[in-house]
Amino acid sequence: MSHSTPALIEADRLMTVCNSCRYCEGLCAVFPAMELKRSFTDGDLNHLANLCHNCGACYHDCQFTPPHEFAVNVPGTLAQVRAESYAQYAWPKAARPLFARHGTALALGLMVTTALFIAGFVAASDPGALWSAHQDDARFYALMPHNAMIAVFGAAFAWMILAITMGARAFWRDTGASQTGSRDHAQAAHDAARLTYLDGGGMGCFNDDDRPDDRRRMWHHFTFYGFLLCFAATSLATIYHYLLGWHAPYSWHSGPALLGIAGGIGLVIGPIGLLSAKRGRMPELGATGFRGMEVGFLLILLLTGATGLALRLLGETTLLGGLLALHLGAVLTFFLTMPYGKFVHGLYRYLALARHARDLRHHKTAK
Amino acid sequence: MTGRWDVLVAGGGNAALCAAIAARRAGRSVLVLEKAPKFYRGGNTRHTRNMRCAHDTATGTLTGPYTGDEFMRDLLRVTSGNTDETLARMMIERSYDMLEWIQQQGVRFQPSLGGTLSLGRTNSFFLGGGRSMLNALYRTAQRLGVEVRYEHEVTEVEIDGRSFRAATVTTPEGKTRIEARSLIAASGGFQADIDWLKQGWGERADNFLIRGTPHNRGSLTRALIDNGVQQIGDATQCHAVAIDARAPKYDGGIITRLDCVVFGIVVNKNAARFYDEGEDIWPKRYAIWGRLVAEQPDQIAYIVFDAPNLEKFMPSLYPPVQADSIAELAGKLSLDPHQLTETIHDFNAAVVGGRPFDHTEPDGNRTEGLGIDKTNWAKRIETAPFYAYPVRPGITFTYLGTRVNDRARMVMKDGTPAENMFAAGEIMAGNVLGQGYAAGIGMTIGAVFGRLAGEEAAAYVA
Numbered sequence: 171m172s173h174s175t176p177a178l179i180e181a182d183r184l185m186t187v188c189n190s191c192r193y194c195e196g197l198c199a200v201f202p203a204m205e206l207k208r209s210f211t212d213g214d215l216n217h218l219a220n221l222c223h224n225c226g227a228c229y230h231d232c233q234f235t236p237p238h239e240f241a242v243n244v245p246g247t248l249a250q251v252r253a254e255s256y257a258q259y260a261w262p263k264a265a266r267p268l269f270a271r272h273g274t275a276l277a278l279g280l281m282v283t284t285a286l287f288i289a290g291f292v293a294a295s296d297p298g299a300l301w302s303a304h305q306d307d308a309r310f311y312a313l314m315p316h317n318a319m320i321a322v323f324g325a326a327f328a329w330m331i332l333a334i335t336m337g338a339r340a341f342w343r344d345t346g347a348s349q350t351g352s353r354d355h356a357q358a359a360h361d362a363a364r365l366t367y368l369d370g371g372g373m374g375c376f377n378d379d380d381r382p383d384d385r386r387r388m389w390h391h392f393t394f395y396g397f398l399l400c401f402a403a404t405s406l407a408t409i410y411h412y413l414l415g416w417h418a419p420y421s422w423h424s425g426p427a428l429l430g431i432a433g434g435i436g437l438v439i440g441p442i443g444l445l446s447a448k449r450g451r452m453p454e455l456g457a458t459g460f461r462g463m464e465v466g467f468l469l470i471l472l473l474t475g476a477t478g479l480a481l482r483l484l485g486e487t488t489l490l491g492g493l494l495a496l497h498l499g500a501v502l503t504f505f506l507t508m509p510y511g512k513f514v515h516g517l518y519r520y521l522a523l524a525r526h527a528r529d530l531r532h533h534k535t536a537k
Numbered sequence: 538m539t540g541r542w543d544v545l546v547a548g549g550g551n552a553a554l555c556a557a558i559a560a561r562r563a564g565r566s567v568l569v570l571e572k573a574p575k576f577y578r579g580g581n582t583r584h585t586r587n588m589r590c591a592h593d594t595a596t597g598t599l600t601g602p603y604t605g606d607e608f609m610r611d612l613l614r615v616t617s618g619n620t621d622e623t624l625a626r627m628m629i630e631r632s633y634d635m636l637e638w639i640q641q642q643g644v645r646f647q648p649s650l651g652g653t654l655s656l657g658r659t660n661s662f663f664l665g666g667g668r669s670m671l672n673a674l675y676r677t678a679q680r681l682g683v684e685v686r687y688e689h690e691v692t693e694v695e696i697d698g699r700s701f702r703a704a705t706v707t708t709p710e711g712k713t714r715i716e717a718r719s720l721i722a723a724s725g726g727f728q729a730d731i732d733w734l735k736q737g738w739g740e741r742a743d744n745f746l747i748r749g750t751p752h753n754r755g756s757l758t759r760a761l762i763d764n765g766v767q768q769i770g771d772a773t774q775c776h777a778v779a780i781d782a783r784a785p786k787y788d789g790g791i792i793t794r795l796d797c798v799v800f801g802i803v804v805n806k807n808a809a810r811f812y813d814e815g816e817d818i819w820p821k822r823y824a825i826w827g828r829l830v831a832e833q834p835d836q837i838a839y840i841v842f843d844a845p846n847l848e849k850f851m852p853s854l855y856p857p858v859q860a861d862s863i864a865e866l867a868g869k870l871s872l873d874p875h876q877l878t879e880t881i882h883d884f885n886a887a888v889v890g891g892r893p894f895d896h897t898e899p900d901g902n903r904t905e906g907l908g909i910d911k912t913n914w915a916k917r918i919e920t921a922p923f924y925a926y927p928v929r930p931g932i933t934f935t936y937l938g939t940r941v942n943d944r945a946r947m948v949m950k951d952g953t954p955a956e957n958m959f960a961a962g963e964i965m966a967g968n969v970l971g972q973g974y975a976a977g978i979g980m981t982i983g984a985v986f987g988r989l990a991g992e993e994a995a996a997y998v999a
C-alpha cells in the first residue's frame with residue numbers, strides 16, 4: 171500500500187516485520203491491533219501510532235533493533251507518525267505548520283497575551299491599580315471586570331473546543347473508528363485513566379536505558395489529574411457564580427480553591443517530572459522535529475500551575491497584578507494553542523483506545 | 538575482582554546466564570565471558586519465543602497439563618529413540634521446577650502467541666520474546682554481582698588431566714589468560730562456521746542460511762575436544778527448517794520462516810515435486826523440510842500455491858513472488874515454464890479431494906496416481922494470481938558438542954567425568970537430541986543444564 175510520508179512508509183514496513191514475528195504481542199495494545207490486519211492504510215497506521223504509549227519496551231525486547239540490518243524501531247517510528255498525525259488532522263488547515271513551531275508560538279503567545287493583559291489592566295482602571303488591587307475587596311475583578319474575563323476566555327475556550335472537535339472528527343473518520351459503543355468508551359476511559367499500556371506489559375516503561383521503571387507513569391498521573399482538578403476548580407467556581415450567586419474571591423478552604431491548589435500542585439510536580447524524564451530518555455524512542463511541541467506543552471502547563479499557586483500564596487501582595495497578567499496570559503495561550511500541540515495526544519489516544527476496544531470485541535464475536 | 542575466579546562461564550545466552558545465576562546464588566564469584574558485543578549478547582537465545590517444561594496442571598499461561606511422561610514420549614518420538622534416556626529423564630524431571638525458578642529470575646510468561654495455538658499447552662511463551670527474557674536474566678545476574686564482559690571469546694583452554702586451569706580469551710585488544718577454579722561452557726553450537734558444516738554436508742553447506750547468531754562458531758567446542766573432552770554427535774545433525782531464500786546469510790531470525798507447505802506443492806529447480814507435502818501436521822512438517830531442501834540440487838526449492846491460500850498462514854517478512862499464470866510465475870522464478878505448467882497440470886489432474894479442507898489435522902484430501910502423491914490437504918492450484926516462495930535450508934543450531942553426564946559434567950575421551958568442567962545449552966544438546974527436535978526444547982536444555990552446571994560448579998569449588 172502506498173503512503174503519504176516517509177514515516178508512514180516505515181511504519182508500514184515495520185508492521186509487516188512485527189506481524190511475522192509477534193513476540194511483542196503481550197506488551198501492549200498495538201501488537202494485537204496490528205495482528206487483525208495484513209495491510210494498512212494511512213488511517214490504520216495513524217490509529218496504531220496513537221495507540222502506542224511509547225513505553226519503549228518493544229525497543230529493548232526486539233531482536234531486530236539497530237544495529238541489526240532489519241532496523242526495527244517501533245517506538246521511534248510510531249512516535250514520528252503520531253506527532254505528524256496531530257498536524258495532519260488539525261483544523262483549520264492553515265494552522266498545521268504550527269505543530270513544528272509550537273515552542274516559538276507558545277513563547278510569542280505568552281509574551282503578547284501577558285503584555286496585553288497588563289496594558290488592559292492599566293487602561294481599564296487607573297495605572298496604580300496594578301500595584302494596589304490586592305487591597306481591593308474585588309481583587310482580580312478590580313483589575314479586569316468579571317464580564318470582560320468571561321468574554322475573553324469564553325471566546326478562546328469556544329474556539330479551542332471547535333478546533334479540537336474538528337481535528338478529532340477528522341482523526342476519527344480517517345482511522346475508521348465509527349460504530350464504537352458505550353462499552354468501548356468505558357474500556358477506553360479505564361485504560362486512559364490508568365495508562366494501562368504505559369507499563370511495558372507489567373515492568374514499567376523504559377527511559378534512559380534497558381532497565382524499566384514506572385516513574386513516567388507517575389509523573390503523567392500528576393499532570394493529568396492536576397489538569398483535571400484545575401478544570402474542576404474552574405467549573406465549580408462557575409457554578410458558584412452563576413447558580414449560587416457566590417462571587418469570588420473565594421477563601422482558601424472553599425471548594426474551588428482547594429481543587430485549584432491540589433490541581434496546581436499536580437501541574438507543578440507532574441511537568442517537572444516529565445521534563446526531567448524527557449531529558450534523560452534515549453532519543454531513539456522519540457520523534458524528531460517536535461521537541462518544541464513536547465517541551466512547550468509541559469512548560470505551559472507548569473507555568474499555568476505555578477502562577478496559579480503563586481496567586482494563591484502572593485495574592486495579598488503587590489505582586490497580584492503582575493502575577494495575574496502572567497497567569498491569565500498562560501491560560502489564554504494554553505487555550506489558543508491546545509488544538510495545535512501536544513494536548514491533542516490525550517484525545518487521539520483515547521479515541522484510538524475506543525476503536526481498539528471495538529475491534530477486539532468484533533474480532534471476538536466474529537470468532 | 539582479579540585473580541582466580543570461582544566459576545568462569547563462556548557464552549552469554551540462556552544456558553550461560555542460568556549457570557551464572559545459579560553459581561552466584563550459591564555464593565561463588567562468577568565471570569561471564571560473552572564473545573558478542575552487548576547488543577548481540579545471547580546469540581540464539583535472543584531469537585527464541587518459548588520453552589517446553591513439564592507441568593501437571595494448567596496455569597495462567599498454559600492451557601493444560603503436560604506431564605513428564607508425555608514429554609518423554611514426545612522426545613522419544615521426535616528423536617526416534619536417539620537420546621540418552623537417563624539424561625533426558627533427568628532433564629524432564631528438572632523441567633517441572635524450571636517454570637518457577639526461571640520466573641524467580643525475572644523472566645515473565647504470556648499465553649501462546651497468535652498463530653501458534655498448537656503449542657499453548659506444552660510451551661511457555663516469553664512475554665516480549667527471547668530478548669526480553671534474556672534482558673531479565675542479565676539484570677538479575679548483574680544485580681547479584683555476576684561480572685559480564687562482552688567481546689570476550691574463549692579460544693583456548695588449559696586442561697591438566699581432567700581438570701581445567703585457565704582459558705585464553707581473545708578480545709578486540711588482544712589475548713589474555715584468565716584462571717578459574719571451574720569452567721562452564723555455554724557457548725552455543727558451531728552452525729555459523731560454514732567450513733565446519735562442510736565437514737558434514739560437503740559443498741552444499743555454502744547454500745545454507747544460518748537463522749541465528751553469526752557468533753556461534755564452535756571455537757570453544759573445538760578447543761575442548763582437542764584437549765581431551767569427548768565429542769558427541771556428528772556434524773550433520775542439527776535443527777534445520779526451510780526458510781525464505783531471500784533471508785540474510787545470518788541472523789534473519791523467526792520472521793523468515795515459512796509454514797505454508799501444506800497449502801500447495803513444493804518443487805525443486807527442475808520444477809519437479811520431490812516429497813509428499815501432506816505427510817504430517819505441524820510441527821513435524823515444519824522440521825523436515827530443511828533437510829529435504831538440502832538434498833535438492835543447489836539446495837533451493839519453491840513453495841507454489843494459489844490465491845485462496847494467501848492469508849491462511851502466518852505472514853512472513855518477504856512478500857511471495859506473484860504472477861497471473863503458472864508460466865509467468867516460472868519465468869519470475871527462473872524455472873522452466875513448460876515443466877512447471879506440466880507439474881501443476883499433472884498434480885491438479887490427480888487431486889481426488891472432496892472432503893472438507895482442514896489444515897490442522899490430516900484431512901484425507903489426497904492425490905492418486907502420481908509418482909509422489911500428496912496424501913493430505915491436496916487442492917487444485919487453479920485460481921490466479923499464483924504465488925511462490927523460494928526456500929533454502931535454514932540452520933537453527935547444530936548438535937555436535939561435548940558429552941556430559943547427568944550432573945552436566947563434561948566426560949573425557951576415556952569416559953571418566955571431568956573434575957571441574959561443565960557444559961550447558963547448544964554445546965551439549967546432542968546428548969539429548971541425537972536427531973530431530975521438539976519446539977521449545979532448546980531453551981529447556983539450556984536452562985536445566987545451565988542451572989545444574991552452575992550448582993555443580995559451585996558445589997565443586999566450595
Ligand SMILES: Cc1cc2nc3c(=O)[nH]c(=O)nc-3n(C[C@H](O)[C@H](O)[C@H](O)COP(=O)(O)OP(=O)(O)OC[C@H]3O[C@@H](n4cnc5c(N)ncnc54)[C@H](O)[C@@H]3O)c2cc1C
Nearest residue numbers: 550552572579580581582586587691749962963977979980
Ligand atoms: C530463530 C530462532 C528461533 C528459536 N526459537 C526457539 C524457541 O522458541 N524455543 C527454543 O527452545 N529454542 C529456540 N531456538 C533455539 C535456541 O535459540 C537455542 O537452543 C538456545 O538459545 C541455546 O542457548 P545457548 O545459551 O546454548 O546458546 P546462545 O543463546 O546462542 O548463546 C551462546 C553464546 O555464546 C557466545 N559464544 C560463542 N562462542 C563463544 C566463545 N568461544 N567464547 C565466549 N562466548 C562465545 C555467543 O556469542 C552466544 O551469545 C531458536 C533458534 C533460532 C535461531
Ligand code: SF4
Nearest residue numbers: 188191192193194232
Ligand atoms: S518489535 Fe521486534 S520483537 Fe517486537 S514484534 Fe516487532 S519485530 Fe518482533
Ligand code: SF4
Nearest residue numbers: 198222223225226228
Ligand atoms: S513502545 Fe510500548 S506501547 Fe508502544 S508499541 Fe512498543 S510496547 Fe507498545
